[in-house]
Amino acid sequence: MDLFVLSNILNESIFKAKELLNAANAVDLKEEIVIKDNKSKDTKDLLYHCDNIEAIIDLLNKGYKEKIDLIYIDPPFFTKSNYNRKVQVLHNGQKETIEYLAYNDTWVNGFGEYLEMLSIRLYLMKELLSEKGSMYVHLDYRSVHYIKIILDQIFGEENFLNEIIWAYKSGGTSNKRFSRKHESILVYTKTKNYIFNLQKEKSYNRKFKPYRFKGVKEYEDDLGWYTLVNLKDVWQIDMVGRTSGERVGYETQKPEALLQRILLSSSNEDSIVADFFAGSGTTLKVAENLNRRFIGSDIGNSSIVTIKKRLDKSYKILAPTENIDNELLGYKINIKNLDSDFQIVELILEKYKLDLGNFKLNKKYTDIINHISNEDSLALIDYLGIGVLEDYQFIFFEEYRSLNRLRIDTVLSFKLSSEFIDKQLYIKIVDIFGNTAYSLLER
Numbered sequence: 453m454d455l456f457v458l459s460n461i462l463n464e465s466i467f468k469a470k471e472l473l474n475a476a477n478a479v480d481l482k483e484e485i486v487i488k489d490n491k492s493k494d495t496k497d498l499l500y501h502c503d504n505i506e507a508i509i510d511l512l513n514k515g516y517k518e519k520i521d522l523i524y525i526d527p528p529f530f531t532k533s534n535y536n537r538k539v540q541v542l543h544n545g546q547k548e549t550i551e552y553l554a555y556n557d558t559w560v561n562g563f564g565e566y567l568e569m570l571s572i573r574l575y576l577m578k579e580l581l582s583e584k585g586s587m588y589v590h591l592d593y594r595s596v597h598y599i600k601i602i603l604d605q606i607f608g609e610e611n612f613l614n615e616i617i618w619a620y621k622s623g624g625t626s627n628k629r630f631s632r633k634h635e636s637i638l639v640y641t642k643t644k645n646y647i648f649n650l651q652k653e654k655s656y657n658r659k660f661k662p663y664r665f666k667g668v669k670e671y672e673d674d675l676g677w678y679t680l681v682n683l684k685d686v687w688q689i690d691m692v693g694r695t696s697g698e699r700v701g702y703e704t705q706k707p708e709a710l711l712q713r714i715l716l717s718s719s720n721e722d723s724i725v726a727d728f729f730a731g732s733g734t735t736l737k738v739a740e741n742l743n744r745r746f747i748g749s750d751i752g753n754s755s756i757v758t759i760k761k762r763l764d765k766s767y768k769i770l771a772p773t774e775n776i777d778n779e780l781l782g783y784k785i786n787i788k789n790l791d792s793d794f795q796i797v798e799l800i801l802e803k804y805k806l807d808l809g810n811f812k813l814n815k816k817y818t819d820i821i822n823h824i825s826n827e828d829s830l831a832l833i834d835y836l837g838i839g840v841l842e843d844y845q846f847i848f849f850e851e852y853r854s855l856n857r858l859r860i861d862t863v864l865s866f867k868l869s870s871e872f873i874d875k876q877l878y879i880k881i882v883d884i885f886g887n888t889a890y891s892l893l894e895r
Contacts, residue, residue: 453563453598461564462602465571472509472576479510481770484846486837488766499736499763500749501756501771504728507749508576510770520580520747521647521723524714524735526590526706527573528557530566537754538701539884542831542858543820550817552885554702554754566595571602577728578606581642586613586718589638590706596636607640614639617686618710622693637714647718651683687713702732702758711738719744733759740765753886757834760882761853776890780805781881787895795873797838797866797893804829806883831859837880838866838893846890848880 481502485495500507537554540547559565574589581587587607591599596615604612616637625631657663660676670677692698692705699705711734719725721743727735730748736759739746746767750756756769782802789795806825813821824831831854839848854860868877877893 455601457564458567458598458601461567462571462605465568466575466606468568469572469575472505472572473512473579476509476512478513479506480772481506481510482773482846484769484771484848486760486767486769486848488764495766495768496745497736497740497765497767498747499730499756499759499767499769500747501751501769502749503751504573504749505576507728507747507770508573508580511580511747516580516724516747518580518582518585519724520726521582521585522588522715522719522725523577523581523585524588524590524711524725524727525577525729526704526727526731527570527729528566529592530559530563530594531557532559533557535703537703537758539834540858541820541824541884542828543824547858548820550813550820550884552754552813552817555752563595567598567602570599571606573728574599574603575606577726578642580726583643584645584647585642586646586648587640587642588616588714588718589640590618590635591638592635593632596638600638603638603640607642611641611643612639613641613646614685619686619688620691622691639718647720647723649717649720651713651717652680653683654678655681683713683717689713700732700758700762702754705732706734708734708738708741711735712742715739715742715744730759731755733762737762753888755886757882757886761835771888774888774890776878776892778891778894780807780889781879781891783879785893785895790867793870795868797868797877799838799864799866799879801830801833801836801860801862801864804833804881804883806832806885807887808885828859830862832883833860834882834884834886836860836864836882839878839880840872840875841878842875846878846880 534556535554536551539550541550542548577587589599589603616639617634618637619634622633656676656678662670662677668679670679687710689707689709692707698708715725715738724745724747725735725739726747728749730736730750732755733748736746736748740763748759781804784800784802786798787795788798806821806829808821833854835853837848837852839846852860852864879891879893880888881891882888
């Protein structure tokens with residue numbers, strides 16, 4: 453692609469982005485609170501299940517313009533490939549792995565379509581960055597040099613901070629070229645007054661022996677002697693390998709150590725951190741661990757269900773209105789009044805009716821799913837919550853997850869406080885494919 457074509461794509465993309473900003477129409481999204489710490493429904497963390505343009509427009513309408521200190525994105529790389537998600541279910545008493553399409557990185561109209569998609573979003577994201585904010589864009593050799601030119605135009609060449617090289621070890625080599633074992637992260641700032649918390653790294657001495665230089669502090673570990681130096685722009689961090697405890701079954705999952713380094717460098721504890729291609733949710737999980745507020749967005753069911761299972765604290769989820777379908781879940785119910793303040797609602801689950809919808813599975817997996825649907829359909833539920841609808845906002849105050857995505861318990865007990873006892877209750881069901889549905893709870 454020559455620079456003339458690239459310039460036209462960029463100009464058209466900026467024009468479209470400005471049109472979106474000028475229109476700034478309210479986005480029709482249902483807001484739901486998921487209370488995961490059993491403490492409070494007053495949470496400011498947000499998870500959007502929609503196109504990230506809708507998420508950005510909604511945030512601008514809510515007053516988040518220039519409020520976000522750090523945006524990290526790991527967008528598609530123009531690999532022209534499909535990516536699967538793996539889930540485990542019980543089949544004939546054995547763990548069975550099911551694979552299905554999570555998302556694709558294919559572009560009908562080629563590279564120009566890809567660049568336009570990303571350019572529009574990068575321009576809109578800049579509107580959300582605070583005056584002390586930074587943008588980290590994670591790419592690889594396929595598009596990084598083109599996106600660098602686009603970012604130079606959007607942010608200004610003078611606001612380019614670094615190209616970080618993330619180097620890693622992994623399987624797969626070639627006899628016809630050097631093995632590709634790194635990716636690039638382009639870093640831009642909104643202004644010159646940006647957050648930057650200098651990080652240190654180990655620098656091992658030659659032959660791992662002490663130098664004993666005057667005024668130089670040295671340390672020793674299992675490898676030998678080292679000093680602490682300012683962090684360089686080449687980061688050697690392991691990928692999320694097959695045996696890693698972080699692994700969540702999402703093909704392009706990034707390691708927590710990588711995002712921790714980014715968040716510690718370019719945000720503070722009072723910062724809002726955002727990821728508009730949230731994927732497996734590593735950015736949000738690390739932000740939660742480091743006491744940052746987070747905003748995440750992804751359009752994929754598999755992404756959202758993966759993120760929900762990783763988060764430990766309460767958050768709000770914003771998504772298009774879901775259907776209420778009382779035919780999906782079969783159950784019985786027992787209610788016990790403890791006193792005037794509490795009530796126990798006991799659900800005895802009987803069946804779940806799976807709707808594969810547009811999911812394309814090969815015959816092997818289809819046969820397994822059909823068998824489980826007939827024999828033990830509860831194994832297809834990933835998690836289940838119970839809650840109320842207040843002022844057009846769902847509040848789910850307890851949640852049950854299947855153990856290792858194998859099977860949810862048959863009997864679930866919910867302890868309701870007095871504020872919920874007389875209200876209409878809803879059941880929320882999320883299955884192994886990320887399908888979400890709601891059902892009125894018939895007392």
